[in-house]
Amino acid sequence: MKKSVENIVLEIKDKSELMIDLAYSSLLYDNKTIAKEVYDLENLIDALYQNLQKQTLEQVENKKLSINDALAVLRLAEAGEKIADAALEISDVELRDVELHPILKMSIRESDQVFTRVQVESQSILCNKTLGELKLGSETGMYIRAMRHGDRWLYGPDKNTKIDSDDILFAKGPEDGEKHLINLASGKTSKI
Amino acid sequence: MKKSVENIVLEIKDKSELMIDLAYSSLLYDNKTIAKEVYDLENLIDALYQNLQKQTLEQVENKKLSINDALAVLRLAEAGEKIADAALEISDVELRDVELHPILKMSIRESDQVFTRVQVESQSILCNKTLGELKLGSETGMYIRAMRHGDRWLYGPDKNTKIDSDDILFAKGPEDGEKHLINLASGKTSKI
Numbered sequence: 001m002k003k004s005v006e007n008i009v010l011e012i013k014d015k016s017e018l019m020i021d022l023a024y025s026s027l028l029y030d031n032k033t034i035a036k037e038v039y040d041l042e043n044l045i046d047a048l049y050q051n052l053q054k055q056t057l058e059q060v061e062n063k064k065l066s067i068n069d070a071l072a073v074l075r076l077a078e079a080g081e082k083i084a085d086a087a088l089e090i091s092d093v094e095l096r097d098v099e100l101h102p103i104l105k106m107s108i109r110e111s112d113q114v115f116t117r118v119q120v121e122s123q124s125i126l127c128n129k130t131l132g133e134l135k136l137g138s139e140t141g142m143y144i145r146a147m148r149h150g151d152r153w154l155y156g157p158d159k160n161t162k163i164d165s166d167d168i169l170f171a172k173g174p175e176d177g178e179k180h181l182i183n184l185a186s187g188k189t190s191k192i
Numbered sequence: 193m194k195k196s197v198e199n200i201v202l203e204i205k206d207k208s209e210l211m212i213d214l215a216y217s218s219l220l221y222d223n224k225t226i227a228k229e230v231y232d233l234e235n236l237i238d239a240l241y242q243n244l245q246k247q248t249l250e251q252v253e254n255k256k257l258s259i260n261d262a263l264a265v266l267r268l269a270e271a272g273e274k275i276a277d278a279a280l281e282i283s284d285v286e287l288r289d290v291e292l293h294p295i296l297k298m299s300i301r302e303s304d305q306v307f308t309r310v311q312v313e314s315q316s317i318l319c320n321k322t323l324g325e326l327k328l329g330s331e332t333g334m335y336i337r338a339m340r341h342g343d344r345w346l347y348g349p350d351k352n353t354k355i356d357s358d359d360i361l362f363a364k365g366p367e368d369g370e371k372h373l374i375n376l377a378s379g380k381t382s383k384i
Contacts, residue, residue, distance in 0.1 A: 006299040014304045017212070020275070069293045072285050076296075082278035083212070086271040093264050101261045104268075107198040112206045112348070113335070137366030138333040143305070156304070174329030 005059065008052040009073055012080035015041055015048075018156045019087035021115075021145045025170045026094045028105060028115050034146060034170070035091040037155050045084045052077050115170070116142070116178045122165040123187035132159030139192045140184070141177030146170040197251065200244040201265055204272035207233055207240075210348045211279035213307075213337045217362045218286045220297060220307050226338060226362070227283040229347050237276045244269050307362070308334070308370045314357040315379035324351030331384050332376070333369030338362040 019041050026035035056073050059065035065073075093100065100108075109115055120126050126134060137143050147154045147161070148168040154161060163169070171181060183189040211233050218227035248265050251257035257265075285292065292300075301307055312318050318326060329335050339346045339353070340360040346353060355361070363373060375381040 006293075006296050009296060010299045010303055013300065017304070020209070023271075068290045069296070071288075072290060072292055073296065075281055075285050076300075079215075079278040079281040082274055082281070086274035086278070089267055089271040089274070093267050096263075098260045098264060100264055101198075104198050104201060104261070104265065107202045108205065108268075111202055112209070113329075135366070135368055137305075138369035138372060141330040141333045141335075141365075143333075143366070173333075174327070174335070176327055177330035180330060 005052065005055055005065070005073055008048050008055070009076050009080075012045055012048050012052070012077050012084075014156070015045055016080040016083040016087065018145060019045075019084050020090070021172055022155060022170075023087040023090035023094075024108060025115055025117075025146065025172075026091050027100050028109055029117050029170070030094070030099060032095060033153060034155075035094040037146075037153065038087050038091040041155070042084050042088050045081060049077055049081050110175075113172050114175050114178050115172050116181065118169050118171070118182050118185040120163055120165055120167045120169065120185045121187045124165070124185050125187070125190040125192065126163045126184055127165045128162065130160055130162050131157055134163070134192065136171075136181065136192075140173065140180040142171040142173035142181045144169050144171050197244065197247055197257070197265060200240050200247070201268050201272075204237055204240050204244070204269050204276075206348070207237055208272040208275040208279065210337060211237075211276050212282070213364055214347060214362075215279040215282035215286075216300060217307055217309075217338065217364075218283050219292050220301055221309050221362070222286070222291060224286060225345060226347075227286040229338075229345065230279050230283040233347070234276050234280050237273060241269055241273050302367075305364050306367050306370050307364050308373065310361050310363070310374050310377040312355055312357060312359045312361065312377045313379045316357070316377050317379070317382040317384065318355045318376055319357045320354065322352055322354050323349055326355070326384065328363075328373065328384075332365065332372040334363040334365035334373040336361050336363050 019038050022034050023038050056070050060070045131144060144157055147157055149164060211230050214226050215230050248262050252262045336349055339349055341356060
């Protein structure tokens with residue numbers, strides 16, 4: 001299996017799941033910028049999928065990939081494509097310019113893992129640290145899915161992403177992790 | 193909006209996302225029991241979806257739900273249905289009796305959030321505690337998606353679920369959360 005095939009499967013998987021979280025965030029925070037990002041990511045996934053199909057067929061032709069392995073690759077990528085489509089449907093609700101019924105909004109927010117949006121204050125311990133240094137995922141359970149830095153948006157930030165004062169974080173995680181993140185961002189607590 | 197409508201939307205959302213995690217876990221751990229559970233959950237989602245459509249139409253007829261709210265409800269449920277279908281496709285790869293290519297398996301395991309499977313040893317601090325008491329989600333970032341207790345399986349356990357010695361936990365979360373969970377389950381550390 002050529003390295004790029006598995007890389008593309010993984011990218012489709014991770015991006016499609018990011019799209020779902022972004023789509024729900026766009027609805028919950030009535031945020032069209034995030035909803036439009038879901039559209040851009042769908043285009044990216046389409047391109048990745050086409051590239052993957054071509055590479056998979058080439059590797060089958062060159063006997064570098066067995067039929068069974070190729071089928072699994074195509075099947076997984078197809079599933080990711082479906083998930084991306086579902087994310088698009090969700091963000092469409094936001095883009096149709098209809099405010100979600102408050103009861104429905106509340107209900108979605110309180111799913112298995114809650115969605116939250118927090119602003120980082122200047123006195124917060126989070127300022128000037130990278131996500132890699134902070135390890136918010138393992139320390140609070142909260143998983144940053146998008147952030148706004150001034151006029152710039154970052155979707156699916158990685159461990160090298162630095163948090164600055166006034167950044168707005170869109171995160172997902174367990175209910176008690178949310179309180180912890182809010183306290184860290186406000187500067188109320190400095191214990192990560 | 194009648195309470196049950198939003199409850200059903202939420203259940204479809206949470207169950208469909210659980211299905212995705214279970215489907216990948218079934219592939220990674222070559223586990224047909226988990227893959228079959230994805231099939232059972234798909235049947236449940238179909239039933240929920242039909243129930244939701246009926247209730248939504250009835251509430252529109254009785255003027256208890258606006259057309260716009262009803263459209264949003266149907267759209268969100270449809271997206272959940274699509275995600276469930278995608279999960280089914282993933283678990284089909286497992287059920288087709290084809291072992292996933294090791295490189296592809298490794299790649300999926302190491303996505304944005306890793307999947308892990310740990311056995312709880314008798315000396316572990318986790319024994320005889322509920323998930324609600326342990327708060328593993330906010331303390332380690334690891335989110336238990338399924339567990340095996342003797343011959344019994346539990347999918348999407350809740351805060352009342354108790355962990356016992358010898359239980360096998362299937363979890364998802366950040367890479368450094370995995371190490372923490374492994375150390376807790378083995379009894380190597382008792383600091384949650």
